[in-house]
Amino acid sequence: MFGRLAGFPQAIEDRLGRAQRVIFTDAHLAEAYAEQLQAFCPDVLEVVPAGEATKCFESVIAACSRLAAGAIERSAVVIVFGGGVVGDFGGFVASIYMRGLPLVQIPTSLVAMVDSSLGGKVGINLPTAKNLVGSFYPARVILCDPSLLRSLPYSEFANGMAEAVKHALLDSQEHWDWLKALEPRPTEWPEASLEQLVARSSQVKQNIIEQDPYERSIRAHLNFGHTLGHAVEAVSGGMSGTGLSHGQAVSIGLVASLKLSQKLGRLRHSGLTEEVAGVLRGWSLPTSISPELTWPAVERAMRNDKKVKAGRLRFVLLSQPGEAEIVDNVPGELVEQAFEEMRCEL
Amino acid sequence: MFGRLAGFPQAIEDRLGRAQRVIFTDAHLAEAYAEQLQAFCPDVLEVVPAGEATKCFESVIAACSRLAAGAIERSAVVIVFGGGVVGDFGGFVASIYMRGLPLVQIPTSLVAMVDSSLGGKVGINLPTAKNLVGSFYPARVILCDPSLLRSLPYSEFANGMAEAVKHALLDSQEHWDWLKALEPRPTEWPEASLEQLVARSSQVKQNIIEQDPYERSIRAHLNFGHTLGHAVEAVSGGMSGTGLSHGQAVSIGLVASLKLSQKLGRLRHSGLTEEVAGVLRGWSLPTSISPELTWPAVERAMRNDKKVKAGRLRFVLLSQPGEAEIVDNVPGELVEQAFEEMRCEL
Numbered sequence: 244m245f246g247r248l249a250g251f252p253q254a255i256e257d258r259l260g261r262a263q264r265v266i267f268t269d270a271h272l273a274e275a276y277a278e279q280l281q282a283f284c285p286d287v288l289e290v291v292p293a294g295e296a297t298k299c300f301e302s303v304i305a306a307c308s309r310l311a312a313g314a315i316e317r318s319a320v321v322i323v324f325g326g327g328v329v330g331d332f333g334g335f336v337a338s339i340y341m342r343g344l345p346l347v348q349i350p351t352s353l354v355a356m357v358d359s360s361l362g363g364k365v366g367i368n369l370p371t372a373k374n375l376v377g378s379f380y381p382a383r384v385i386l387c388d389p390s391l392l393r394s395l396p397y398s399e400f401a402n403g404m405a406e407a408v409k410h411a412l413l414d415s416q417e418h419w420d421w422l423k424a425l426e427p428r429p430t431e432w433p434e435a436s437l438e439q440l441v442a443r444s445s446q447v448k449q450n451i452i453e454q455d456p457y458e459r460s461i462r463a464h465l466n467f468g469h470t471l472g473h474a475v476e477a478v479s480g481g482m483s484g485t486g487l488s489h490g491q492a493v494s495i496g497l498v499a500s501l502k503l504s505q506k507l508g509r510l511r512h513s514g515l516t517e518e519v520a521g522v523l524r525g526w527s528l529p530t531s532i533s534p535e536l537t538w539p540a541v542e543r544a545m546r547n548d549k550k551v552k553a554g555r556l557r558f559v560l561l562s563q564p565g566e567a568e569i570v571d572n573v574p575g576e577l578v579e580q581a582f583e584e585m586r587c588e589l
Numbered sequence: 590m591f592g593r594l595a596g597f598p599q600a601i602e603d604r605l606g607r608a609q610r611v612i613f614t615d616a617h618l619a620e621a622y623a624e625q626l627q628a629f630c631p632d633v634l635e636v637v638p639a640g641e642a643t644k645c646f647e648s649v650i651a652a653c654s655r656l657a658a659g660a661i662e663r664s665a666v667v668i669v670f671g672g673g674v675v676g677d678f679g680g681f682v683a684s685i686y687m688r689g690l691p692l693v694q695i696p697t698s699l700v701a702m703v704d705s706s707l708g709g710k711v712g713i714n715l716p717t718a719k720n721l722v723g724s725f726y727p728a729r730v731i732l733c734d735p736s737l738l739r740s741l742p743y744s745e746f747a748n749g750m751a752e753a754v755k756h757a758l759l760d761s762q763e764h765w766d767w768l769k770a771l772e773p774r775p776t777e778w779p780e781a782s783l784e785q786l787v788a789r790s791s792q793v794k795q796n797i798i799e800q801d802p803y804e805r806s807i808r809a810h811l812n813f814g815h816t817l818g819h820a821v822e823a824v825s826g827g828m829s830g831t832g833l834s835h836g837q838a839v840s841i842g843l844v845a846s847l848k849l850s851q852k853l854g855r856l857r858h859s860g861l862t863e864e865v866a867g868v869l870r871g872w873s874l875p876t877s878i879s880p881e882l883t884w885p886a887v888e889r890a891m892r893n894d895k896k897v898k899a900g901r902l903r904f905v906l907l908s909q910p911g912e913a914e915i916v917d918n919v920p921g922e923l924v925e926q927a928f929e930e931m932r933c934e935l
Contacts, residue, residue, distance in 0.1 A: 311717050317704045339685070342712060342723045366688060371657050377688045377726065462883075547660075 245438065248276075248349070248388045252283045255320065255347055258384050265310060265318035265344070267333030269293040272325055272351060275394070283322060287313040289340055291332060298332050298367040306336045317341045323382075326352030326399070327359040327489070331374070335363045338380035345534030348382040353403020354490065357410065357444035360385050362452040362462075372547055373477055379457060389437040392429070400429055401416075401526040402490025405439060408522060409467050409497060410447035415565040418443065418516050423518065467559040471582070472496025474544035487529070494528035495585065498553075503573065503580040504560040511563040514535045532585045541582065542575060591784065594622075594695070594734045598629045601633065601693055604730050609665035610655060611680030611690070615639040618671055618697060619732045619738070629668060633659040637678060644678050644713040646722075652682045663687045669728075672698035672745070673705040673835070677720070680711030684726035694728040697737050699749020700836065703756065703790035706731050708798040708808075718893055719823060725803060733791075735783040740774070746775055747872040750835025751891050753786060754868060755843060756793035761911040764789065769864065773871045810913045813905040817928070818842025820890035824882055833875070840874035841931065849919065850906040850929040857909040887928065888921060 246254060246305055260493060266285040273280065273290045280288065289306055291297040319338035321344045323330050335555070337346040348360040365379020392400065403447075404427075411422040423444075429437065448465060455462040472493040479486030487495070501516040520530040556573045592600060601610075613629040619626065619636045626634065634751040635652055637643040667683035667690045669676050676694055683692040693704040712723020738746065750773075757768040767789075775783065795810060818839040825832030833841070847862040856862070866876040891902060902919045 304646045305721055307715060308717070311715055339712075339722045339724060341721060342710065342725055360697055366685075367663060369653060369657055371654070375657055375687060376653055376685045378685060379688055434820065 244385065245387050245389070245442070245473070248279050248391065251349060251386045254386055255283075255322065255384065255438065259320050259345055259347070261475050263370070264322060265289060265293065265313075265315055265319055265337075266322045266324055267306075267329055268324040269297070269326075269329050272329075272451055276324070280324065285322075286319070287315060289333070291329065293328070294327055295368065297328055298335075298374075300333065300367060301337075301562075302332065303336055303367060306332075307340055310336075310340055315340070315354070317344065317346075320345050320347060322349060323360075324351060324512045326355045326417065330355050330359050331365050331377070332367060334363075334382070335367055335377055338365055338378040343380065343514055346382045348385045350385070350387060352395055353400050353441070354386055354406055356389065356392070356441045357403060358406040358448060360387075360466075361445055363450045363456070373473060381456070382391075387441060389441050390434065392437055397429075398488070398527070399490075401427075401528055402488050404526045405468075405490040405493040405497070405528055407444040409465075409493065410444045410521065410568055412497075412519065412561060412564050413451075413464055413467060413567050414447045416563065418447070419564040423522045427527075463557075464559055467561070467567055468493045468494065468497035468500050470545060470548070471499045471541070471559050471578070473548055474541045475532070475536055477544045478540045479533075480545045491529050491548065494523045494530060495532060497523065498530045499578075499581050499585060500558060501561060502584060503558055503577060505561065506581060507560060507570070507573075508579050509560050509562045509568070514561070515561075530585070532582065534586070538579050540583055542579070545578075590731065591735070591788070592732050594625050594737065595628070596690075597695060597732045597734070600732055601629075601668065601730065605691055605693070609661055611635065611659075611661055611665055611683075612668045612670055612927040613637065613652075613675055613682070615643070615672075618675075622670070624910050631668075632665070633661060634693070635679070637675065639674070640712060641674055641714065641719075643717075644681075644720075645675055645926040648678065649682055649685075649713060652678075653686055656682075656686055661686070663690065666691050666693060668693045668695060668828040669706075670695045670697060672696065672701045675735075676701055676705050677711050677723070680709075680726055680728070681713055682698075682725055684711055689726065692726065692728045692923060694731045696731070696733060697745050698741055699787070700748075700752055701736055702733055702735065702738070702787045702932055704794060706733075707794045708811075708814050715928065719819060720779065727802070735787050736780065738783055738787075743775075744834070744873070747773075748834050750872045751814075751836040751843070751874055753790040754865065755811075755839065757791045757883055758814060758843075758865065758907060758910050759797075759810055759913050760793045762909065764793070765910040769868045773873075788910075791859055801901060809903075809915050810905055813907070813913055814839045814843035815844050816891060816894070816902065816904050817843065817845045817887070817924070820887045821878070821882055823890045823924040824884060824886045837875050840869045840876060841878060843869070844876045845927050845931060846904060847907060848930060849862055849904060849923060850908065852923050852927060853906060853916070853919075855906050855908045855914070861907075861909070876931070878928065880932070884925050884928055888925070891924075 264287045265287045267289045271293050323333035337344050350356040362380045363381030365380050366374045369375045411418040476492035500521050504510040547580040555571050557571050558573045559567050560570050561567050591661045609632045611633045618637050669679035683690050696702040696706040709725045709727030711726050712720045715721045757764040822838035844866050850856040901917050903917050904919045906916050907913050
């Protein structure tokens with residue numbers, strides 16, 4: 244549901260009744276939106292440090308203990324106010340505290356609005372692997388205020404654009420043509436463009452997960468760009484916040500997947516790879532691979548990923564915008580080739 | 590599905606295909622059934638200490654890390670071989686590792702066969718509250734070999750009988766008449782009686798959870814005897830294995846709930862309370878309350894329970910076998926009366 248933050252406390256009461264409220268947010272947002280958050284009258288306001296490091300078991304234990312200490316009951320509502328990290332973490336706690344409390348997502352970042360708040364994937368990391376522990380736990384209500392994006396740092400907006408590019412490419416030529424024409428200066432956009440971006444992009448994901456909520460088939464298309472993306476993110480130290488962001492990693496992964504599609508003779512128009520790379524660079528997203536990222540480390544990380552089945556490399560490949568396919572058993576040498584070609588400028 | 594343990598490895602392959610296998614079991618069972626467990630060809634055999642203390646976050650972290658280290662993939666099958674504790678714990682790990690692996694329950698205790706393996710409640714404890722963290726995660730397959738009960742210690746069999754008594758009372762006069770006539774010497778029973786007990790009792794729970802998998806209405810009937818039961822279990826130190834067992838606590842809780850039903854003028858035949866208490870005592874289950882259990886401590890524990898809604902005491906009360914009702918706002922004084930009357934022999 245689209246709306247304004249100021250109206251969301253009432254919207255929650257309308258949808259879920261009067262109940263205890265737990266809010267999860269991060270330290271930055273808790274400060275920036277202190278007043279607006281108080282309007283929700285939270286029984287527990289759980290503020291976690293911003294950043295991927297929050298997504299660990301230790302934070303889960305601490306949060307569950309605080310909810311118990313606050314006498315939070317089974318009928319309480321959990322409201323997650325934040326980006327992907329807060330959503331993954333708070334959503335996971337909501338999914339396991341008392342075997343699950345009703346969840347409201349209020350995404351504040353572009354990634355969260357078009358991607359992570361949708362589809363119910365919540366979870367935390369093990370030191371060895373990202374999102375290795377989690378649940379499928381769809382939000383009962385998603386409340387989206389695109390005007391919150393006005394205060395998003397440019398780099399975070401760009402991270403969301405990596406997923407928006409992915410959605411456009413999975414969707415259709417028309418969607419891709421529309422997206423690639425957007426000026427990469429969102430602060431100058433009229434409100435309607437922000438809303439349209441979020442609405443179009445989130446709809447792509449929504450359509451896919453409605454067909455396949457548990458990722459048994461077509462939902463895996465959403466992993467386009469993510470096989471290699473997750474691996475370079477992990478190896479670059481993205482998990483501890485020092486390396487590539489998720490969006491940056493996906494940007495690299497998208498280009499690599501297109502190059503791989505080309506190598507396997509699937510890509511209908513070879514110019515698409517360069518076109519996509521150009522758009523990503525327009526958003527200041529990386530499309531080349533830095534020297535510290537070595538192939539053996541990245542390959543190992545890929546084979547550790549939970550998308551791997553029986554040790555085989557599985558990629559989502561594209562023949563043209565709107566036509567994706569899941570391909571198992573992609574030869575490691577071809578992936579290595581695509582990867583190494585990205586050392587130089589594309 | 591009923592069958593013999595020796596046939597279960599094949600049954601799993603028939604139902605879920607060839608896949609990696611993770612087995613959760615406890616130290617006693619790992620020793621007693623070492624050979625039979627090897628026949629499952631486990632990729633990871635996770636042996637946890639017997640007892641409620643296993644159900645903690647620390648064990649979950651350790652188990653998830655070992656699955657990751659063992660390169661357990663999303664397509665793997667988790668087999669839980671054990672009683673309630675192993676089932677709750679292993680089932681919970683299965684529900685969150687990689688957002689859920691298919692789960693096979695092989696219950697080895699009577700409690701597990703007639704109760705805890707059914708209905709998908711899995712979870713762990715916080716130091717402050719039992720089963721406060723968990724999921725609804727039904728097993729894909731439940732494989733039941735009643736002959737495993739032959740080696741169950743008497744006290745553990747009796748613990749299962751507390752739940753079987755509950756199921757019979759929730760079900761019908763006929764079921765209760767049949768159950769109360771069973772001789773409390775199960776080692777002398779023919780095989781068919783064991784099977785009939787498990788089949789009848791588990792069917793009661795199965796019917797209820799099919800109607801209401803997420804405990805929004807009638808499933809709460811299964812909490813008959815558990816409002817006070819959980820509280821006396823917690824206060825007696827049952828969580829650390831030193832006080833009342835779950836079955837013993839439920840035995841006390843069932844008698845208290847019947848007394849309460851009587852006090853509230855709901856019980857049709859007042860003789861039922863003594864009849865039920867007699868059957869429970871026949872199984873060496875307690876029906877009176879020891880002096881160390883003080884009312885204030887028990888009341889506090891009840892109000893901490895996740896079944897509590899807005900601080901009100903909710904009980905399942907019986908008018909006759911087969912007729913239960915959920916009653917909110919039961920006056921604390923009446924519960925205290927019933928509780929204190931159980932100080933002396935009923």
